[in-house]
Amino acid sequence: MAPGPRLVDAGRPRPRGTARLPRPRRRGHRQEAGRHRRRVAAAFLDVVVQKQGAELWLNAPLQDLVVEGGRIVGVRITRDGRPVTIGATRGVMLAGGGFDHNKDLRQKHHGIDGDPSGAPGNLGRPIEIAQDNGAALELMDDAWWGGSIAAAPGHGPAFIVGERSLPYSVILDAKGDRFANESESYVDLGHHMLEHDKDGPYWMVGDVRHARRYLRTFAIDPKNNTAMRKAGIMVKADTLAELAAKLDMDPARLEATIHRFNGFARAGVDGDFGRGNSAYDRYYGDPTVHPNACLGPLEKGPFTAFKVVIGDLGTKGGVVTDAEARALREDGTVIEGLYSAGNNSASVMGRTYPGPGSTIGPAVVFGLRGARHMARRGG
Numbered sequence: 001m002a003p004g005p006r007l008v009d010a011g012r013p014r015p016r017g018t019a020r021l022p023r024p025r026r027r028g029h030r031q032e033a034g035r036h037r038r039r040v041a042a043a044f045l046d047v048v049v050q051k052q053g054a055e056l057w058l059n060a061p062l063q064d065l066v067v068e069g070g071r072i073v074g075v076r077i078t079r080d081g082r083p084v085t086i087g088a089t090r091g092v093m094l095a096g097g098g099f100d101h102n103k104d105l106r107q108k109h110h111g112i113d114g115d116p117s118g119a120p121g122n123l124g125r126p127i128e129i130a131q132d133n134g135a136a137l138e139l140m141d142d143a144w145w146g147g148s149i150a151a152a153p154g155h156g157p158a159f160i161v162g163e164r165s166l167p168y169s170v171i172l173d174a175k176g177d178r179f180a181n182e183s184e185s186y187v188d189l190g191h192h193m194l195e196h197d198k199d200g201p202y203w204m205v206g207d208v209r210h211a212r213r214y215l216r217t218f219a220i221d222p223k224n225n226t227a228m229r230k231a232g233i234m235v236k237a238d239t240l241a242e243l244a245a246k247l248d249m250d251p252a253r254l255e256a257t258i259h260r261f262n263g264f265a266r267a268g269v270d271g272d273f274g275r276g277n278s279a280y281d282r283y284y285g286d287p288t289v290h291p292n293a294c295l296g297p298l299e300k301g302p303f304t305a306f307k308v309v310i311g312d313l314g315t316k317g318g319v320v321t322d323a324e325a326r327a328l329r330e331d332g333t334v335i336e337g338l339y340s341a342g343n344n345s346a347s348v349m350g351r352t353y354p355g356p357g358s359t360i361g362p363a364v365v366f367g368l369r370g371a372r373h374m375a376r377r378g379g
Helices: 030-051 103-110 125-132 186-197 208-213 222-231 240-246 251-267 360-377
Strands: 006-008 018-020 062-068 071-079 082-087 092-094 143-149 169-172 202-206 234-237 303-315 326-328 334-340
Touching: 062 082, 062 125, 071 092, 092 125, 092 360, 143 186, 143 202, 169 251, 186 303, 202 208, 208 303, 222 234, 234 240, 240 251, 240 303, 334 360
Parallel strands: 006 018, 071 334, 092 334
Antiparallel strands: 062 071, 071 082, 143 303, 169 202, 202 303, 234 303, 326 334
16 A cells, blocks of 8 residues: 655655645644643543543553554553553554653753653653554654753743743843844744753843743742742842852853843844744734833843753654554555554654644644544454
8 A cells, every 4th residue: 555645844845745734823822722732632531431432541551563464453561560462453543642751762862861841651662662663763853842941859840932032031041142032933942952052051031020020930839939049940139240140150241141132122123033023923022012022121130040941842753654644664655554643753843833733733633534544444
């Protein structure tokens, strides 16, 4: 059976036999996206488990695939510590997420341990099992990168989206220099952090107006704030010179960086990185601030710095699939009976972040396409 077209990143050269994906431009609000994810999960549980009567097994990790005549016909799992083999007449869908919490795989493919915000169970074993059974993998070196506030002891990292686009703040490297457009997509910012200095540290610095005017989701919990202060993740000072000393930066260099940025903020044009030039940037800006909703001068103390690390919302690498979510070998042929969707598969978005839903959207679409393809096959 001939494989269907591969779906490739719209920003990369398109080989023969591939389908180009549209590139959406707008991004949604993180809270609204979270509600959509919860609704999808609730709908799945309602329809599949409660109404259709499917059994939902917990504590049942995948161990291997069952192969007969070159076709995947089942899975071997461990359920509550006991080995179990399950037959699958129509196919097996791998939807076990990426490998964001597997430090060995992160070091192998990314060169860092990572500071993930995804599900702790995302260890990548289904991806490895698919590869062991002949599946091709792509984008293993990439992730849904972004900046995260470093984790204090007893807490997790806080992925930052809207806060870094708001006025009266900048993100700096360890020397006190800006290195990127703070309002760009989180994937682009993560790529720039990796390219600039994958070891960091980085700091998000804001003046008192950033703290008083805006909701900073990472600084809501008083216990976490106390833990961040004790761990040196949250640092406050009355002046930039004092802040520089606490962050082990050259005070003159930090003050020069902020002085330059403040000039851009007053003019309304970021002459270095173009922050706020696009509607994409301004989505999370403050429309009451003029002339640029993303720019505000840092001039009123006290100043607060939060340590920023290279975080992510999941990994992008996984099984290469066709338009029906069927797993492909390196030569492009289909592995009969094996399907993959979500972060278990290589992202159809390539190395970009087109907009909101870039993970859940393809997971739903290709999960459904794979299920319909199985259904057409019959029992």
